[in-house]
Amino acid sequence: MKIVIAGGHSQAEFLISLFLNKKHKLTVINDDVPFCELISSTYKIPVINGDPSKEYILSEAGIDKADVLIALTPKDEDNFVICQYATKIFQVKRVICTVSNPSRVEVFKKLGLTNVLSATYMVAKYIEQTSTIENLVNTLSLEDEKVLLSEILIEETDTCINKKLLNIPLPKSTIISCIIRTDNIIIPNGQTVISAEDKLLIISTPENMPKALNVLKGREKK
Amino acid sequence: MFQKPKNIIIAGCGRLGSSLAGKLSQLGYHVIIIDKSEEAFRKLPDTFSGYQVVGDAANTEFLERIDIKNCFLFIATTNSDNANCLISQIAKNIYKVEKVYARLDDAEKQILIEDSEVEAIYPSLLSIEKFEKLSGITFKEDF
Helix, strand or coil: CEEEEECCCHHHHHHHHHHHHCCCEEEEEECCHHHHHHHHHHCCCCEEECCCCCHHHHHHCCHHHCCEEEECCCCHHHHHHHHHHHHHHCCCCEEEEECCCCCHHHHHHHCCCCEEECHHHHHHHHHHHHCCCCCEEEEEEECCCCEEEEEEECCCCCCCCCCEHHHCCCCCCCEEEEEEECCEEECCCCCCECCCCCEEEEEECCCHHHHHHHHHHCCCCC | CCCCCCEEEEECCCHHHHHHHHHHHHCCCEEEEEECCHHHHHHCCCCCCCEEEECCCCCHHHHHHCCHHHEEEEEECCCCHHHHHHHHHHHHHHCCCCEEEEECCCHHHHHHHHHHCCEEECHHHHHHHHHHHHHCCCCCCCC
16 A cells, blocks of 8 residues: 655654555655654655645655555644645545544544544543443453453442342343452352452443443443 | 624734724624734734634634624634635534635645635735736736
8 A cells, every 4th residue: 555644753653664564655744854864764765855735745745646645743734734635636545634632523524534533532532432331440342342341340339239140130242251359360150149349351242231231230220 | 583693703813814803893893803822912903893812713612602603704814824724614614604715825725625615815816916917017827
């Protein structure tokens, strides 16, 4: 794939070494002369020094033949213009716009950019997903989010307290794979009784995980 | 009930923004001028009688707070072409402001906004036209 990286310093350098390892063809555009010198002396790739939000700089970088463009400049409006050029004028297939202000994600999408990324925005979404239920310590998604592994802490007020596992109506495709009680690891069976301060490791699907948490923590009241 | 919106929003209080703000408010328009820095408002002429607000014109929450939905004319005159491109498209495409103008120093950026009904003001082209008038030398169009 031919990838054009516009702007950015440390992120750009990280992506360059990552993509070069995967044998992609790269072109770098940057307005910072020392950075351009560093990159062209370190890697054997074309480096163009100039403002990437100018059409002639973009065409000099051969963007019309690029499969992917990534805009990494520190200014959101510059990234916006770069990505609009790439999408509207040069018909680049995949255009990725990074923004530093997370509220721009939705705005840029409304204005026609498809891939808008903000680190803060992603962190916020992650927190939103994981903090819907209190005491959900950690969630890990595996196999492209087809499987979730969640860690929850059981409190005295929860419905599953002092119940045997076989008496807890867990939804299908859900198992409690492990219980961490003080320092002991318990691989539970149907006779295992859950007590307060237990940490449960639950494996489930994204659809069933909320139901499982409801059953365990007792949030079925509607 | 259906009062026509009367506000004019000017983004960027530079030389163009501040003098337009002065002239428009002198004509009785309700003008809101925004800039990222308070300092910039010192350029406003004495004739200006509207609101001056410090804020980021590319921030939709801020625009809603200054009531962009009640605005019929929006002028993007910040010192960055890229910001003007973005701000004018926000005003036109998201808030459907009736008339939107953007000042672009780089006439090449026109292609980005031509399909969005934003009208651009090019100081460089205007200077060329003025030169033609003053000098009597006319440049033929390239096409």
